[in-house]
Amino acid sequence: MSVIPKPYRKPHPPLWQACSSPASFEQAGRNGVGALGVTLWASPEQVGEMIHIYREALRTRCEPVGEFVNNQVAFFTFVHCADSEREAMENGAAQAAAWYTNGSFTFFEAKDFFVKSAAELEALARDPAGGGLTGQYLRGKDPNAPVSKAQRILGRIMSGEDVPHEQVWEVLSAQDSLIVGTKDQVRQGLKRYESLGIDALMSFHQVGALSHEAVLKSIRLTGELIPEFKTPAPP
Numbered sequence: 001m002s003v004i005p006k007p008y009r010k011p012h013p014p015l016w017q018a019c020s021s022p023a024s025f026e027q028a029g030r031n032g033v034g035a036l037g038v039t040l041w042a043s044p045e046q047v048g049e050m051i052h053i054y055r056e057a058l059r060t061r062c063e064p065v066g067e068f069v070n071n072q073v074a075f076f077t078f079v080h081c082a083d084s085e086r087e088a089m090e091n092g093a094a095q096a097a098a099w100y101t102n103g104s105f106t107f108f109e110a111k112d113f114f115v116k117s118a119a120e121l122e123a124l125a126r127d128p129a130g131g132g133l134t135g136q137y138l139r140g141k142d143p144n145a146p147v148s149k150a151q152r153i154l155g156r157i158m159s160g161e162d163v164p165h166e167q168v169w170e171v172l173s174a175q176d177s178l179i180v181g182t183k184d185q186v187r188q189g190l191k192r193y194e195s196l197g198i199d200a201l202m203s204f205h206q207v208g209a210l211s212h213e214a215v216l217k218s219i220r221l222t223g224e225l226i227p228e229f230k231t232p233a234p235p
Contacts (some may be wrong), residue, residue, distance in 0.1 A: 014070040029057025032064030072199040079203035081221040094169040096208035
């Protein structure tokens, strides 16, 4: 494949690969390129497992496709910071997160599967003993765990149900993949990702129907936290 225009920098800029599955993280490690991950409701445990796969592939099976290895991991997630939880909710942060997730799954043609999985979790929550073989599999999951409850709520929204804003906020603010809330809550969310071994977190603020003023304030408040975190060396 020919890339045009050719990079001016010698050697080329750091190479990155977008990753959303364990296999893609392994491939990025094998290729010696940076991993660009997206949370999309993955729990911190799942993110940690994917980072481990990437690091192991880098360590044991790396055959660089570029002139040098980029061994960094960056993740992308929705961030909204406000002076209080009430302000964040009134800004429409939960609805923005749901809008973003709905749009992302639609774009990646995974919406139908997500809605089906959410409906199965919803059924399991109503009837823990039912569901046949699928129910037996799903019983290995807790339908009331924060990530599962978020998936159930989002499935209802994607199916066209009008879910009360307060209910959306209560569920989405309890999970760990998105970072929404007060400055202290955002700080905790950022530190949670840092502890997983992520080198850079790309925070997405301008989402859905959030007002321009709310977005600018969120960026400013989040930016005030940056000095508390170490800056990784350039790859």
